[in-house]
Amino acid sequence: KILNHLTTIPEGFKPIGKVNRLLKNAKKLLAKNELDWGLGELLAYGSILLEERDVRMSGQDVKRGTFSHRHAIFRDANNYKELNRLHGIAPNQGKFRIFNSLLSEFGVLGFEFGYSLATPETLVIWEAQFGDFYNGAQVMVDQYIYAAESKWRRMSGLVVLLPHGYEGQGPEHSSGRLERFLQGCAEYNVTVANITSPANFFHAIRRQLARPFRKPLIVMSPKSLLRHPECISNIKDFETGNRFQEVIDDAQIDTKKAKKVRRLLLCSGKIYFDLLAKRREDNITDVAIVRIEQLYPLPEKQLERIFKKYSNAEIIWVQEEPANMGAWQHMIYNYCTKVPMKLISRKASASPATGFKKRHEKEQKEIIEKAFS
Template sequence: MGIPQIETGVPIEILRKINSELLNWPEGFNVFNKLEKILQRRKDAFSKGGKIDWGLAETLAFASIITDGTPVRLTGQDSERGTFAQRNLVLHESETGEQFSPLHVLPGAKASFSIHNSPLSEAAVVGFEYGYNVFAPETLVLWEAQYGDFANAAQVLFDQFVAAGRAKWGQKSGLVMLLPHGYEGQGPEHSSGRVERFLTLAAENNWTVANLSSAAQYFHILRRQAAILRKEAVRPLVLMTPKSLLRNTTVAADPQQLAEGSFKPIIEQPELGGQPEKVERVVLCTGKMSIDIAEKIQPEEHGWLHVLRIEEIYPFPLEQLKEKLGSYPNLKEIFWVQEEPKNMGAWTFVEPRINEAAPNGLEVSYFGRRRRSSPAEGDPNIHKLEQARIINDALTRTNGGGNENGRD
């Protein structure tokens, strides 16, 4: 079950060349000075100690995909710039307003790149892009919500077409949905991409649902999606994408991570788990919570703990998780940690699957917010207190959690 592993690395000399070409603008084309400084920093990404952030990893993925000969089409609300000013794939001349996109003139491109801002009419746009992808299956088609919960207005399209089109009509689609998701104290309307709804609809290998924690993983999953477009394995891809993590240095990738390897459904926390016999607790998490935890870990104090990031939630990597959990002979506790309320997020979906993977009769317990009718707190200070409590629980040896944790 799931997409076979596909090598999606791109030789580093090609990536370096593409990165340089992306910063070649027409002579006399004046980019807004503040934005120019930000983009010019990307020149250093392939220097010694350089890092590739989320936005650059995405651009390099798109550039390499059209260089391979696969067209790319991206639409969404403010997608040319990116809701969080992370993309900037359409530049505006600061004096004349003339537009320019470096991906339209990329020297090695063998296919087209198309990007459009779309109106706040999610059902109409998702419907159009789904249809576009069905009738142009060779194209990597992406739709991006301004915030993840804006996808609410397209729920009928997800239910009737994107999730079930193959089962009902044998209609294949490789549509990618980018849904900004993460609890950062912005309140109920801008926090959740409603991953639980997509997991409720997940069955019969109908789509992939992922929540990533690194720019390298994003690069590889986009290239994997492009690679399967004309194959039997093609399916839609639902991605919970970051907001505050877009520029987080922990999320940024070393260039070599893009040059080799492939997408990994599970990532192990660096600097932990090196002595399996000492591991007594395994924490499982996904997306932004993985980074929140990573930033609080002190390897010299947490040798009794290991953290596994579930990057691909559906299809669930059951066999891989069984193998990893089975490698800790003294394992006593398994916890799922999430930032969403208990009746939302991935908990309800992953609980029975983690229990199936758990060795020696262990059962997974829960750390997170209690059940709620609204996705998130409206007060940023309360949010910070709750987030700190969850992380502290996950990393403190005496905290037991349990399935009672989070009940009303």
């Protein structure tokens, strides 16, 4: 019902040509029972609305999405009137409010945090244009989002989406500063995730209101993965009976094959797809790749099962970020006395990323090749 509504244009509304192409591609995916990130995200919001709960979203370019993946609002090519794609799914549904905000991370994130305190039954989301820009609201993160429950016993279910990933766009458009968010984690104050599948994002979003308590959710959200041909989920993965997966094991290696695995690559985020492509290209069968989708609270029981399964393997943490950034320090802090773990990453750096495309590609290639050498 929701997907049909999302891919149908009402009579009398004339969309621009790009919207027609968007809907055509969406219908092609649905014909194969598949959903990409944009559809999976809107499906999550639609499912919450059908529970008669509201969804509120703001940020500097959220109606379209910075990377043109969301298109929550269409505009009529003739009169420029807006069509909210999540209105009118059912007679009795929650309200979907979405606002392109002013260019103040500090002001807008602070407002949305306050809104989330006042409306715990509403899904409240703030999205940065790029994850790098959140530092304009660092005070709100440190003083309120991370410490409000400890200081004032105030819970918040605010979702913060920070587009993150190393794609050669330079030091101001590559990093949501994952390491800083992980450094502030303690006493189960927040959830920090780096999600790589539309279905898993769907379940993470729904979990925010499904739980009998509220915790802020910080997501290192994707950029290039929004259109990656393998970042697709089957429609069955969204159905009742499925849930958010904190850890995603290597589907190609069963328990029997695991005994022959010489190296276990642990990673989080889009680098998984680079590693997967390299393994496939070189026909490597003795290296397993496991994704950690939730970095805090760390899913220790799931990880213990992973380490037990690959008991003969050397364990390596692989990340795109420099050694002094990303999740490496967080993993070492939690596992230095439990399992031996090595690092493959960019070298420590004062700047999050290089501004030279060729240097970025060289660094990325070296990380991937070293992971399998």
